[in-house]
Amino acid sequence: xxxxxxxxxxxxxxxxxxxxxxxxxxxxxxxxxxxxxxxxxxxxxxxxxxxxxxxxxxxxxxxxxxxxxxxxxxxxxxxxxxxxxxxxxxxxxxxxxxxxxxxxxxxxxxxxxxxxxxxxxxxxxxxxxxxxxxxxxxxxxxxxxxxxxxxxxxxxxxxxxxxxxxxxxxxxxxxxxxxxxxxxxxxxxxxxxxxxxxxxxxxxxxxxxxxxxxxxxxxxxxxxxxxxxxxxxxxxxxxxxxxxxxxxxxxxxxxxxxxxxxxxxxxxxxxxxxxxxxxxxxxxxxxxxxxxxxxxxxxxxxxxxxxxxxxxxxxxxxxxxxxxxxxxxxxxxxxxxxxxxxxxxxxx
Ligand code: AMP
Ligand code: MG
Numbered sequence: 001x002x003x004x005x006x007x008x009x010x011x012x013x014x015x016x017x018x019x020x021x022x023x024x025x026x027x028x029x030x031x032x033x034x035x036x037x038x039x040x041x042x043x044x045x046x047x048x049x050x051x052x053x054x055x056x057x058x059x060x061x062x063x064x065x066x067x068x069x070x071x072x073x074x075x076x077x078x079x080x081x082x083x084x085x086x087x088x089x090x091x092x093x094x095x096x097x098x099x100x101x102x103x104x105x106x107x108x109x110x111x112x113x114x115x116x117x118x119x120x121x122x123x124x125x126x127x128x129x130x131x132x133x134x135x136x137x138x139x140x141x142x143x144x145x146x147x148x149x150x151x152x153x154x155x156x157x158x159x160x161x162x163x164x165x166x167x168x169x170x171x172x173x174x175x176x177x178x179x180x181x182x183x184x185x186x187x188x189x190x191x192x193x194x195x196x197x198x199x200x201x202x203x204x205x206x207x208x209x210x211x212x213x214x215x216x217x218x219x220x221x222x223x224x225x226x227x228x229x230x231x232x233x234x235x236x237x238x239x240x241x242x243x244x245x246x247x248x249x250x251x252x253x254x255x256x257x258x259x260x261x262x263x264x265x266x267x268x269x270x271x272x273x274x275x276x277x278x279x280x281x282x283x284x285x286x287x288x289x290x291x292x293x294x295x296x297x298x299x300x301x302x303x304x305x306x307x308x309x310x311x312x313x314x315x316x317x318x319x320x321x322x323x324x325x326x327x328x329x330x331x332x333x334x335x336x337x338x339x340x341x342x343x344x345x346x347x348x
Contacts, residue, residue, distance in 0.1 A: 025140035037178035043147030099130035101204025184301035200232035251347025
């Protein structure tokens with residue numbers, strides 16, 4: 001399959017008649033899959049009403065079929081068509097954070113949605129992305145768009161069109177290239193099918209931001225301690241992983257350097273994922289900086305690109321700094337520890 005790439009760099013002039021967006025929307029209407037930028041990461045979109053279209057997403061990604069997809073809408077009024085029994089607190093969050101990186105899990109309504117989108121569950125994950133290209137594409141396609149991250153299953157999510165091209169060239173109909181995404185980690189997934197809402201996946205909207213609007217919010221036990229089955233099926237799979245194994249290290253710079261030295265003394269080539277502040281303080285075979293410790297959103301924005309860069313380097317292991325688990329640091333650490341398969345070393 002020939003994968004078309006449309007470069008759409010003139011966001012200011014976007015309109016529903018923008019020719020590239022129209023072509024991409026036409027393909028979506030024809031039940032083809034197209035990747036597009038959102039404010040979090042690139043999504044791989046297909047008509048959420050069509051089994052045929054949605055099946056193509058799972059095939060292109062190599063995604064396990066029991067992992068449901070998030071449905072993207074371009075207007076709040078479309079929510080009623082696919083979800084029901086929406087609690088008041090969900091409306092409060094929608095008023096505050098949509099469009100934005102917040103996915104709400106709600107009871108599914110009617111029979112229009114493909115059952116493959118929801119992996120047979122009676123709930124559906126819905127969000128309205130905060131990106132002009134995503135919104136105009138969904139609006140023009142005129143159907144809800146199922147869209148997981150546009151990477152091969154298991155790899156770091158794409159935050160640039162080149163990442164999508166690398167993973168999915170030849171497997172999908174097209175890529176709308178709108179430059180680098182902003183937030184860099186995926187949406188927060190919040191289960192709203194219960195009396196007290198529960199975070200199933202930390203993401204672009206923090207627990208603190210949710211609680212500021214609606215009060216108590218729980219965190220899925222599976223995110224806090226091992227041995228609990230995650231309520232979000234996707235959280236049980238290995239994710240975000242570069243080719244080399246990843247180890248996350250918490251401690252002083254001296255301790256980090258000791259861990260690096262230990263692996264080098266075993267004959268391994270060591271890559272280090274660090275921050276601007278520490279890039280000149282450490283010695284290793286390859287050092288890749290990813291944002292600033294003083295500005296965690298900048299780490300989130302560059303995290304996946306940083307992890308992907310190691311795949312081009314001759315290294316045997318990646319040692320990563322760790323980050324405070326507060327604000328967006330919660331999402332950063334969740335993704336890093338998944339990439340590491342929970343290989344986490346602390347300084348004693
Ligand atoms: P991705 O598409 O890569 O951003 O992943 C979507 C995440 O949302 C995965 O962790 C899914 O398991 C989760 N998700 C989507 N729909 C549902 C749902 N109905 N119930 C629980 N989790 C969901
Ligand atoms: Mg994903």
